[in-house]
Amino acid sequence: MASKFSLKLGKVKARKKSAVTAEDDERSTIAAATKCVTEWTAWGLQKGKVITHYGFIPLIIIIGMKSEPRPSLAQLLSPV
Amino acid sequence: MSNFNAPPPATAPMPPATEPQKVYFLNLPCPIPYEEIHREALMSLKPEVFEGLRFDFAKGLNQKFSLSHSVIMGPTEIPSQSSDIVKIPTANYEFGANFLDPKLMLIGRVLTDGRLSARIKCDLTENLTVKGNAQLTSEPHMSHGLINFDYKGKDYRTQVQLGNGALVGASYIQSVTPHLSLGGEVFWAGQHRKSGIGYAARYNTDKMVATGQVASTGMVALSYVQKVSEKVSLASDFMYNYMSRDVTASVGYDYILRQCRLRGKIDSNGVVASLLEERLTMGLTLLLSAEIDHWKKDYKFGFGLTLGE
Numbered sequence: 001m002a003s004k005f006s007l008k009l010g011k012v013k014a015r016k017k018s019a020v021t022a023e024d025d026e027r028s029t030i031a032a033a034t035k036c037v038t039e040w041t042a043w044g045l046q047k048g049k050v051i052t053h054y055g056f057i058p059l060i061i062i063i064g065m066k067s068e069p070r071p072s073l074a075q076l077l078s079p080v
Numbered sequence: 081m082s083n084f085n086a087p088p089p090a091t092a093p094m095p096p097a098t099e100p101q102k103v104y105f106l107n108l109p110c111p112i113p114y115e116e117i118h119r120e121a122l123m124s125l126k127p128e129v130f131e132g133l134r135f136d137f138a139k140g141l142n143q144k145f146s147l148s149h150s151v152i153m154g155p156t157e158i159p160s161q162s163s164d165i166v167k168i169p170t171a172n173y174e175f176g177a178n179f180l181d182p183k184l185m186l187i188g189r190v191l192t193d194g195r196l197s198a199r200i201k202c203d204l205t206e207n208l209t210v211k212g213n214a215q216l217t218s219e220p221h222m223s224h225g226l227i228n229f230d231y232k233g234k235d236y237r238t239q240v241q242l243g244n245g246a247l248v249g250a251s252y253i254q255s256v257t258p259h260l261s262l263g264g265e266v267f268w269a270g271q272h273r274k275s276g277i278g279y280a281a282r283y284n285t286d287k288m289v290a291t292g293q294v295a296s297t298g299m300v301a302l303s304y305v306q307k308v309s310e311k312v313s314l315a316s317d318f319m320y321n322y323m324s325r326d327v328t329a330s331v332g333y334d335y336i337l338r339q340c341r342l343r344g345k346i347d348s349n350g351v352v353a354s355l356l357e358e359r360l361t362m363g364l365t366l367l368l369s370a371e372i373d374h375w376k377k378d379y380k381f382g383f384g385l386t387l388g389e
Contacts, residue, residue, distance in 0.1 A: 049223060053216045056198045057188045060177040064145030067179070071141035080139075 103258060108235040111261035114251040115239075117280050120289050121303035124315035124332040127343040127355035129371040131155055134384030148176040148189075154382065165378050194218045207232045246270025259283055298323030311336050315345075350374040363388060 065071060112119065132154015140146040152174065155167035176189040185201040200212040209232070214225040226243040241249040246269065253263030260283050268275040278295030289305045298321045305315040316331045332345030344354035353371040360366055367384035 049216060049225075052198065052214065053196055053218075056196060057175070057177050057190055060179050060186045060188050063186065064142065064177065064179045067142055067144050067181075069142065071145065075141050076147070 105257075108255040108258060110232060110235060111237060111253045111255045111263070112282065113230070113237055113239070114253045114263045114265060114280065117253075117263070117282050117291050117293065118301070118303055118317075120305040120313070121291065121315045121317050124305065124313060124334040124343055125303075125317050125330050125345045127345070127353060127369070129353050129355055129369040129380065130367075130382040130384070131369075131371075131380040132382055134367065134382060136384070136386040136388070138386070138388030140388070144180050146178050146180075148174075148178065148388075150174040150176070163376075165376060241267070245272070253280070259285055350376075 061076070065076065130152075132152065134154075135151045136148060137150070138146055138148045150173070151171075153171040154169070156170045157165060157167050160166040173192050174189055176187070178188075179186040183203045185199070187199040189197045194217065196214070196216045198212070198214045198216070200210075202210045204210060209228075209230040211228040211230065212226065213228075214223070216223045216225075224244055226241060226247070228242075229240045231238045235255040237253050239249075239251045241247070241251075243249075247267065248270075249265060249267035251263060251265035253261055255261045260281065262279070262281050264277070264279045266275075266277045274297075276296045278293060278297075278299075280291065280293040282289065282291045284290070287307050289303075291301075291303050293299070293301045300320045300322065301317070302319075303315065303317040305313055307313045313334045313336075314332070315334070317329065319328045320326070328348055330345050330347040332343065335342045340356060340358035342354070342356050344352070346352050351371065351373045354369070356366075356368040358366045358368075365386040367382070367386065369380075369382040369384075371378075371380040373379070
C-alpha cells in the first residue's frame with residue numbers, strides 16, 4: 001500500500017516535472033527565438049550601415065545622372 | 081453777412097470701420113512643424129559661425145542634381161578635462177552630392193576622414209513624409225541615425241521619430257486660433273534610460289513671433305522675435321534649466337539687405353557673435369564670421385568664399 005502510494009506519488013511528481021519542463025522548454029524556445037531575431041537584426045543593421053556608408057553618395061550620383069536633362073560624364077568629372 | 085467758411089471737408093473719405101474678422105475655427109492654417117517652432121529666433125540667435133578658412137564650390141549639373149566641393153581649414157576644439165580650451169588644427173576636403181526633386185531630396189556629404197552625413201526626405205503622399213538623417217563613421221559605436229515619419233493634417237501635424245540607441249519620440253502640434261498653436265512631445269531613449277515629455281506654444285502675427293517651450297528634462301525656453309521692417313528683425317531668447325540652474329539670455333539682430341545678410345547676437349555668457357554673408361557678384365559670396373567669448377577667452381574668427389549658386 002505504502003509502496004503503491006509512493007509509486008503514485010512518484011508518478012504525480014514525474015508528471016508535474018514533465019509539465020514543468022514542457023513550460024521551461026517553451027520559454028527557452030521563445031528566448032532562443034528572440035535571441036535569434038535580435039542577432040539577425042543586429043547583423044542586418046550592421047551590414048546596412050556599411051552599405052549606406054559606401055553606397056549613399058554613388059546612389060545619389062546614379063540617380064542624378066539618370067534625371068532629365070541628362071548631364072554628361074565630362075560635366076560630372078570636370079572641375080568647371 | 082459773410083458766412084464763416086465751414087472748414088473744408090476732409091479730402092480723404094473716412095476709412096470704413098474694420099470689423100474684427102470672424103474666425104472660422106474649422107479653417108485654421110497648418111502650423112509650423114514642432115521642431116521648427118523656434119525657427120525665426122534661431123536664425124538670428126544661432127548664426128553658423130565657423131573658425132578658419134572655408135571655401136565652397138557648388139556646381140550644378142542639372143536643375144535637380146548638383147555637386148559640391150568644400151575645403152575647410154581651421155582649429156577644431158577637442159573636449160578636454162581641464163577648463164582650458166584645446167584646439168588642434170585640421171584641414172578637410174568635403175565632397176557632396178545633392179539631388180533635389182519636389183518629391184525626393186537626397187543630400188550626402190563625405191569628408192576625407194571617411195565620415196558620411198546623409199539626409200533623405202521623401203514625400204510618400206501629399207500629407208505623409210519620411211525624413212532620414214544619419215552621421216556614419218568607420219569607428220564603431222560613433223554613428224547616429226534618425227528616421228522621422230511626419231503626417232500633416234488640415235490644422236495639425238504629427239511626427240514619430242525613431243533613432244539608434246533605441247530612441248523613440250512622438251510630437252503633435254495643433255493650430256488653436258489663426259495665430260496660436262500648441263503642441264507637445266514625448267520621447268524615450270533606451271540606451272541612456274531617459275524619457276521626457278515637453279510642451280510648446282507659439283503665437284505669431286505678421287510682425288512678431290513669441291514661443292515658449294517647457295520640457296521635463298528641466299528646460300524652459302522662451303523667445304520673442306519682432307520684425308521691425310522688411311529688412312530688420314530683432315530677436316531675444318531666454319533659456320533656463322531648472323535642474324541644473326543654468327540661465328542664458330541672448331539678444332540678436334538680423335539685417336537682410338540687398339547685397340548682404342548680417343546677423344549677430346550678444347549673450348549673457350559673455351559671448352558676442354556675428355556672421356556676414358555678402359554677395360560680391362553673381363555667384364560669389366564672401367563670408368566673415370566672428371565669435372568672441374570674453375569669459376573663457378576663446379576667440380574664433382573665420383572667413384570664407386562661396387562660389388556657385
